[in-house]
Amino acid sequence: MATVLITGAARGLGLDFTRQYAAKGWKVHACARNPDALKGIAGDIHPHRLEVTDYEAVAALAKELSGEAIDVLICNAGIGGERGNTPLGAVDPAAWRQVFEVNALAPLMMAQAFVEHVARSAERKLIAISSILGSIANNAGGRYIYRASKTALNMEWSCLAKDLAPRGIVCVALHPGWVQTDMGGATATLTIDQSVPPMVDTIAALKPSDNGRYLQYDGTELPW
């Protein structure tokens, strides 16, 4: 059976990714700052305590799992960082650094640490949970910090797609939709159940020719 590794697995979209893949019989490496929250979920779940910005811990986990094949790596952990729509004049440099570290640097460090595990798998998929708010082509302004962090993430995945294409690794940035999680809030248009199962189906359908695409949860192409 196939293996998936998910970051931010104990809450929101990451928790449902964990449930969905476990229900399909996959081996799930569920990485979370609070892995105790994963207790009681049925399936082949392997919880790992992981703060994604602790790069020594990321490297140690990659070493612990060396020799394993990871079919799908889902870099899901992320933060909003801003309360509402930060206007120009209120940009906080500390918030910028923190959001960029979690949303853009940490996923790249995960990809760097686990690329060999993915390369030796059958499916070979590197997934970034991005956002339509990272699109430059579809930009309504505002939310400077979060938007820019996801644009940076998109560029990283575009680079990974070019660099890893010769190894048959499919790199895709996925927008989950606006979803009712702690981050999305109660007024979001989609429930978790309307977002994560379609994302799992979209990931399952990815072919080598999809490498380098930016898609929303249901597989619809998004403008970079």
Ligand SMILES: NC(=O)c1ccc[n+]([C@@H]2O[C@H](COP(=O)([O-])OP(=O)(O)OC[C@H]3O[C@@H](n4cnc5c(N)ncnc54)[C@H](OP(=O)(O)O)[C@@H]3O)[C@@H](O)[C@H]2O)c1
């Ligand atoms: N919800 C939406 O509408 C929406 C839309 C577009 C994109 N997204 C993206 O989807 C992803 C998941 O978001 P969500 O809606 O599920 O948000 P959420 O409910 O706020 O959950 C965020 C998850 O990320 C984890 N996380 C944050 N910082 C971390 C760190 N430094 N190390 C390890 N884990 C960390 C959290 O773990 P803790 O429990 O330990 O805090 C939590 O599991 C994010 O990348 C987000 O940007 C969400």
